[in-house]
Amino acid sequence: MASESIKILGVRVDKVNPVEAYNRFLHLMDSHTMSMIFTPNTEIVMMAQQDKALRSILREADLVVPDGIGLVYASKLHNLGLDERVTGIDLMERILKYCHTTKRSIYILGGKPGVAERAMEAILKVYPSIESKGYQDGYFKPENELKIIDRINELKPDILFVAMGAPKQEKWIYKHRKILNVKVAMGVGGSVDVWAGTAKRAPVFFQKANLEWLYRLLKNPSRVGRMMALPKFMFKVLLSRDFSKDYAPKAEDGINGGNSEASVSASPDKHASN
Secondary structure, three states, X not given: OOOOEEEEOOEEEEOOOHHHHHHHHHHHHOOOOOEXXXXXXXXXXXXXXXXXXXXXXHHHOOEXXXXXXXXXXXXXXXXXXXXXXXXXXXHHHHHHHHHHHHOOEEEEEEOOOOHHHHHHHHHHHHOOOOEEEEXXXXXXXXXXXXXXXXXXXXXXXXXXEEXXXXXXXXXXXXXXXXXXXXXXXXXXXXXXXXXXXXXXOXXXXXXXXXXXXXHHHHHOHHHHHHHOHHHHHHHHHHHOOOEEOOXXXXXXXXXXXXXXOOOOOOOOOOOEOO
C-alpha cells in the first residue's frame, strides 16, 4: 500500500489527506520492518534545496506528509492534486489515539531536559491506556547515544517519537534505522513541546485559516528570519519547473557515503520545529 507521491522543488511529498495518512500509518504498523514518518513543511523543503542528504532521506521515508500550507499552494499552482495539508501534530494525535485504543507503547526522545517527561505525563492523562516505555531528552553526549539506543531496543516501544527539530531528527532516524527495534519512528519536532505545555499551538481560528505560521510569528517575532522561508519558497515555486505528479528522484539525490551516516550532535537542532 504505497502512497502516491509528487515532487515539489525536487522534494518528495506524499499526496495524502489526514485520513489517507493515518491509513498509511496503520499499514506500516503491520510491516515487519521499521518504518520512518516525516512531516516536511516549506521551511524543510527549502533546507532540502541545499541539503542533498535530507532530500534523499525524505525520498526513502515510508510516509512523507505535507505539513505546510505553502506545499498545498505550490501543488495548486502546478496542478499536482495535493488538496490539504497534514500537520505533524494532528497525525501524532491520531497515532496516540490509536495507541490508546490498541494499548500500544511509545517512547519520546528529544527536547530540552524535562520536556519529554512532561509531554509523556500529559499524554498519559489524556490517553491512559498507552504504555509508556520511557523518555530521554535530546541533550545527551555523543558517547551515550548507542547506550540510549540499546535501552530503547531493550524496551521495544511500538512508536518512537523523535523531537530534535529538522533536519536533525530526520537524519538521526535515518542513521539508526537499521538498528532501532521499533515499528515506527516519527519526527515530531515541536509537537512534544506543545504536549509538555512549553509551547502553545495556534488557536483554532488560525489553524482553520492556515495561518498558524502567522500566529507563531506574532507570539515570537524573533522567528521572522525563519519565516522568510515561506516567501522565498513561493517565489521559487513561481519560477521553478521542478515539479511532477509522479515523483522520480534524480540520481544526484542519493545519499553519499559521508552524508548518509552524518553524525548528530548532542544538543537539539535549532532549525525547523517540525
